[in-house]
Amino acid sequence: MAPTHVLRCCQRGLSWIPVVFIALVVCWSYYAYVVELCIFTIPSRAEQIFYLIFFHLSFIMFVWSYWKTIFTKPANPSKEFCLPKAEKECYEKEARPESQQEILWRVATSLPLYTRTGTGGIRYCDRCQVIKPDRCHHCSACDTCVLKMDHHCPWVNNCVGFSNYKFFILFLAYSLAYCLFIAATVLQYFIKFWTLCRRKSAENCPKNELDGTHAKFHVLFLFFVAAMFCISILSLFSYHLWLVGKNRSTIEAFRAPVFRSGSDKNGFSLGFRKNIAQVFGDQKKYWLLPVFTSQGDGLTFPTRLVNADAEQAAVTLHQEPNKSTADVPAGPFSDSQNHLLGDEQRGHNMEDSLADGALESGDHTPFGLTAETCTISMDSES
Numbered sequence: 001m002a003p004t005h006v007l008r009c010c011q012r013g014l015s016w017i018p019v020v021f022i023a024l025v026v027c028w029s030y031y032a033y034v035v036e037l038c039i040f041t042i043p044s045r046a047e048q049i050f051y052l053i054f055f056h057l058s059f060i061m062f063v064w065s066y067w068k069t070i071f072t073k074p075a076n077p078s079k080e081f082c083l084p085k086a087e088k089e090c091y092e093k094e095a096r097p098e099s100q101q102e103i104l105w106r107v108a109t110s111l112p113l114y115t116r117t118g119t120g121g122i123r124y125c126d127r128c129q130v131i132k133p134d135r136c137h138h139c140s141a142c143d144t145c146v147l148k149m150d151h152h153c154p155w156v157n158n159c160v161g162f163s164n165y166k167f168f169i170l171f172l173a174y175s176l177a178y179c180l181f182i183a184a185t186v187l188q189y190f191i192k193f194w195t196l197c198r199r200k201s202a203e204n205c206p207k208n209e210l211d212g213t214h215a216k217f218h219v220l221f222l223f224f225v226a227a228m229f230c231i232s233i234l235s236l237f238s239y240h241l242w243l244v245g246k247n248r249s250t251i252e253a254f255r256a257p258v259f260r261s262g263s264d265k266n267g268f269s270l271g272f273r274k275n276i277a278q279v280f281g282d283q284k285k286y287w288l289l290p291v292f293t294s295q296g297d298g299l300t301f302p303t304r305l306v307n308a309d310a311e312q313a314a315v316t317l318h319q320e321p322n323k324s325t326a327d328v329p330a331g332p333f334s335d336s337q338n339h340l341l342g343d344e345q346r347g348h349n350m351e352d353s354l355a356d357g358a359l360e361s362g363d364h365t366p367f368g369l370t371a372e373t374c375t376i377s378m379d380s381e382s
């Protein structure tokens with residue numbers, strides 16, 4: 001076995017550590033809440049049942065959305081974005097970036113592209129050998145181009161992008177609900193335990209439901225862990241809700257997408273309601289379920305230009321909502337839509353050097369780890 005292959009296997013194995021850690025914490029929290037708190041500590045049968053029903057509801061939704069975020073494969077550009085064989089050979093033979101851009105411009109005439117590199121060129125991934133659709137970025141951790149890439153999340157060991165962004169938001173929402181519910185219901189027992197602990201004398205410590213050492217330990221930690229996760233998840237969840245409202249990915253929040261007219265951080269914003277529908281779909285009954293209902297195909301996105309650009313409006317209208325990337329059509333866009341590409345720019349072939357850069361944003365968890373260490377490996381397009 002080649003050393004590089006072994007190294008890659010090791011890396012792949014190690015990348016699951018944060019997920020295993022979260023899974024262990026969740027398993028322990030389940031045991032501590034159900035067994036130690038509800039069964040051994042809470043004396044009232046009615047209270048037990050009430051807590052267990054709501055606990056299991058939030059637990060199921062949390063695990064379901066977490067599972068979907070982890071195991072939904074990131075969507076990749078379709079084959080229409082690959083260079084045809086002849087062009088690819090020409091591209092590889094060309095050493096000059098200007099000539100390579102000429103080839104890319106030629107191919108791009110049949111593609112629905114609205115965004116550019118920082119220097120106005122066609123965005124191309126040398127690693128995947130594909131013209132990058134709008135909002136698509138290369139993730140060096142996954143080693144692939146990911147449609148509407150948001151960030152690579154080590155806590156789910158997956159790229160968060162077009163295919164699983166809704167699941168990720170729901171995962172944050174349900175984990176917050178799970179932690180809040182635990183913290184709120186454990187609080188009174190936590191206080192009882194804390195008060196009892198402060199009494200030095202054993203005689204003054206009456207026999208009660210919190211006498212068991214095991215229960216004391218679990219109740220204490222359950223409250224601490226739930227409260228601390230609440231704080232870290234809340235900040236991340238608020239940030240992503242803000243991003244959804246603006247129809248911006250984390251990458252775009254750090255670097256505004258570049259259109260023909262220049263960079264525009266609100267380029268994909270269609271207004272609050274439509275922005276929400278882009279991620280959650282237009283049927284409210286599915287909003288809270290971790291099933292795919294995002295609009296579009298992940299390859300093209302309506303932009304603010306849609307108001308000024310009749311052709312894009314027509315294209316947007318023809319897009320069926322809630323369509324998965326699996327049945328993405330070839331997207332035979334007319335040449336005329338490429339007036340956005342700007343003929344005057346065709347000669348101005350700029351370098352499209354791809355250099356992986358790491359961008360990290362994080363909220364610190366109680367464990368001194370980052371709740372969301374977003375390793376965004378994206379191409380530098382300046």
Ligand SMILES: [Zn+2]
Pocket residue numbers: 125126127128129137138139143144145146
């Ligand atoms: Zn790539």
Ligand SMILES: [Zn+2]
Pocket residue numbers: 139140141142143151152153158159160
């Ligand atoms: Zn990734």
